[in-house]
Amino acid sequence: MTCPKCGGEMETGIIQGGQMLIWTPKKHKISMHPRNDGKDIVLDKNFLAGAAVEAFCCRKCDFIMIPVCKENNYE
Ligand SMILES: [Zn+2]
Numbered sequence: 001m002t003c004p005k006c007g008g009e010m011e012t013g014i015i016q017g018g019q020m021l022i023w024t025p026k027k028h029k030i031s032m033h034p035r036n037d038g039k040d041i042v043l044d045k046n047f048l049a050g051a052a053v054e055a056f057c058c059r060k061c062d063f064i065m066i067p068v069c070k071e072n073n074y075e
Pocket residue numbers: 003004005006007008058059060061062063
């Protein structure tokens with residue numbers, strides 16, 4: 001993957017968290033479950049082993065990019 005900021009090669013890695021990872025336009029204060037307004041994006045959910053997503057890192061720019069899995073969204 002090419003870094004969109006500097007054009008360098010990005011490293012592939014994993015971002016791992018608790019039971020669910022989401023992207024949200026507004027920070028959740030209590031629950032990490034996505035709001036039902038269609039704006040939150042579920043990056044992954046795994047209630048047994050913990051959520052994890054593949055991500056690309058450019059160490060030169062300190063920039064991380066995460067592809068969205070359509071299986072978790074846009075139903
Ligand atoms: Zn870069």
